[in-house]
Amino acid sequence: MGLDDLKVREDLMKFLFCCGLVEDYVSRAYRSLASRLDDGLVKVMLDYIADDSMKHSKILIGISKYFGVSEISLNECEKTIGSTATDIIKDAERASAETDKISLKKLISEFDKLIDLEKYFGEEYFMMIQLKSFTVLSEYEKLDIGFIKEILEYISEDERRHVKILEFIKTLASQ
Numbered sequence: 001m002g003l004d005d006l007k008v009r010e011d012l013m014k015f016l017f018c019c020g021l022v023e024d025y026v027s028r029a030y031r032s033l034a035s036r037l038d039d040g041l042v043k044v045m046l047d048y049i050a051d052d053s054m055k056h057s058k059i060l061i062g063i064s065k066y067f068g069v070s071e072i073s074l075n076e077c078e079k080t081i082g083s084t085a086t087d088i089i090k091d092a093e094r095a096s097a098e099t100d101k102i103s104l105k106k107l108i109s110e111f112d113k114l115i116d117l118e119k120y121f122g123e124e125y126f127m128m129i130q131l132k133s134f135t136v137l138s139e140y141e142k143l144d145i146g147f148i149k150e151i152l153e154y155i156s157e158d159e160r161r162h163v164k165i166l167e168f169i170k171t172l173a174s175q
Helices: 003-036 040-066 074-081 083-097 104-108 111-140 146-174
Strands: none
Touching: 003 040, 003 074, 003 083, 040 146, 074 083, 104 146
């Protein structure tokens, strides 16, 4: 494996770590929103998304650590996955810091952003992860990546379900 190959591998693993970091912050934001809502059904649905996002975080960070990545700063993540991801993290931090109760109507005003976020993760983000992962892991690690590919596909499916859940909540609230 040449220096260029090592750089590609290292960049991919950093990318996975940073995506896991984003999922962690997003999970905390959903959990915060759920805890401040007075609608029991919506609270349960947001907790469901929060649980999935935390699971995704652990998987992505765990895979990257297995392949040698240690902690990465938010500044380094911005260089690795772009400012959109760090903007998401900042928005998630703001949402997590809120403590006031929130009505379902108020929450709905934020839903288009949440739906766009889930679509971003479900479509673009995981397609990019999968393409990069398969190339690097199969070529450079000489690993059978079938199971890792399957896990990443599960995460992508979860993200599509999150969009559907958020769209259902938005419809429910507008009735």
